[in-house]
């Protein structure tokens with residue numbers, strides 16, 4: 001049967017997903033980091049969970065890279081709107 005697949009799961013020695021996530025995010029103290037490093041080198045499941053978090057982090061990082069563009073557009077829209085407000089155009093439209 002599929003014994004290989006059944007073995008590919010967490011056991012009692014495995015750290016929690018939260019611990020693995022914090023490890024990947026670099027938010028654990030050094031003794032815990034060493035403990036998890038040792039575990040990951042022996043545990044394929046936790047190692048693949050870590051690589052999943054690494055991929056997610058990269059996705060977030062690439063999203064941040066394209067963030068300045070919408071921000072510039074937002075600033076432009078704000079400048080245009082405040083220009084309208086100064087001239088009383090927008091307030092007139094809101095009243096009618």
Ligand SMILES: [Zn+2]
Pocket residue numbers: 010011013014015039043044045046047
């Ligand atoms: Zn494990």
